[in-house]
Amino acid sequence: MKNREEVRTLFKTKKVPLTHQRLAVYEELSGRRDHPSAEALYESLRKAYPSLSLATVYKTLQTLHEMGMVARVDSPAAQARYDAIVETHHHAVCTACGRIEDLFDPRLDALPEPKAAGFVISGHSVHFHGLCAKCAKAPSTRTIKEK
Amino acid sequence: MKNREEVRTLFKTKKVPLTHQRLAVYEELSGRRDHPSAEALYESLRKAYPSLSLATVYKTLQTLHEMGMVARVDSPAAQARYDAIVETHHHAVCTACGRIEDLFDPRLDALPEPKAAGFVISGHSVHFHGLCAKCAKAPSTRTIKEK
DNA sequence: ATACCTGCAAAGGTTTTGCACATAC
DNA sequence: GTATGTGCAAAACCTTTGCAGGTAT
Numbered sequence: 001m002k003n004r005e006e007v008r009t010l011f012k013t014k015k016v017p018l019t020h021q022r023l024a025v026y027e028e029l030s031g032r033r034d035h036p037s038a039e040a041l042y043e044s045l046r047k048a049y050p051s052l053s054l055a056t057v058y059k060t061l062q063t064l065h066e067m068g069m070v071a072r073v074d075s076p077a078a079q080a081r082y083d084a085i086v087e088t089h090h091h092a093v094c095t096a097c098g099r100i101e102d103l104f105d106p107r108l109d110a111l112p113e114p115k116a117a118g119f120v121i122s123g124h125s126v127h128f129h130g131l132c133a134k135c136a137k138a139p140s141t142r143t144i145k146e147k
Numbered sequence: 148m149k150n151r152e153e154v155r156t157l158f159k160t161k162k163v164p165l166t167h168q169r170l171a172v173y174e175e176l177s178g179r180r181d182h183p184s185a186e187a188l189y190e191s192l193r194k195a196y197p198s199l200s201l202a203t204v205y206k207t208l209q210t211l212h213e214m215g216m217v218a219r220v221d222s223p224a225a226q227a228r229y230d231a232i233v234e235t236h237h238h239a240v241c242t243a244c245g246r247i248e249d250l251f252d253p254r255l256d257a258l259p260e261p262k263a264a265g266f267v268i269s270g271h272s273v274h275f276h277g278l279c280a281k282c283a284k285a286p287s288t289r290t291i292k293e294k
Numbered sequence: 295a296t297a298c299c300t301g302c303a304a305a306g307g308t309t310t311t312g313c314a315c316a317t318a319c
Numbered sequence: 320g321t322a323t324g325t326g327c328a329a330a331a332c333c334t335t336t337g338c339a340g341g342t343a344t
Contacts, residue, residue, distance in 0.1 A: 016323095017323065019323095021324080029230075030231040032231075033249065034246070034247070035229060054308095056324080056326070058310075059310090059324080071231075073238060081183065081184055082182060082185070082188070084218075092263045100181070100220060103261045105259065112254045114239060114252055115252070116239045118281075119241075119277055119278070120278045121275050122277040126272070126273050127271060127272050128261055128266070128270070130269040131267045133266060134265075164297090165343080166299065200300070202300080203300055205333090205334060206300085
């Protein structure tokens, strides 16, 4: 979460053109704590920027994500993936090829109860991310663009 | 992960008709550890069941999920959600309304390194799930079907 | 026998892409 | 001035849905 000056500097440093739209998307997102979808951001921004297009919001979020300024929650790869193991366990997700490995570690099963006012917690899962054995060795075989 | 007899018993107990397709989907998924997508399961199964349709795979996965026999990884709600906070933090996700709350808790930032052979871990995130304050109080206002 | 499931095809919703014009540097 | 971004519309995907015929109990 950066102020306008930091944003300008960061774009300049990374040699990425800073457009009005990019600044607007970043500032709108920074001002919210509800983890909006691309569509939701678009709806908020179009009041102030009527010519803004949804496609630009998507492209901008991708750019900001590549720059490390924005995080994605939930679906890193839009498609749902399934698992016949419903017992508590956790996952390691390869950011290069999308491979998901199961992790069984009792130390991860009991985590401190988070302090989220009024939230009735029924469970949790831990996602580790990084490169799987194959992708760590052979970066050229990556099938998913690293974002 | 249940054997065929356990599966039959579970369907009987829950009074859900056990069809060939449902058994096939469950057994295919049980035999894999790669967390396949619906499409991937369909591709594997159509060799043995040429008349099987993708729609049935989707419907079956939903049924199995409702029965608690199958877990979903990643996108609980297909849409990607964004966050301007890229610093390490965690989330509480409401399974009823989709609300996502930020959690900052240093105790969750340093977790035991998982034992995943060859995996180069670069980070992790913890997702708690349950009901947010509002939904815990007012179950009738739920906007997302609880799956 | 009856309720529910399957397959098909069409629809719905989200995200990506190609292209002409506009803008940042 | 040039490379890159934007807006528009269409396309590509994933998932859901409606309906007629079929199947489990």
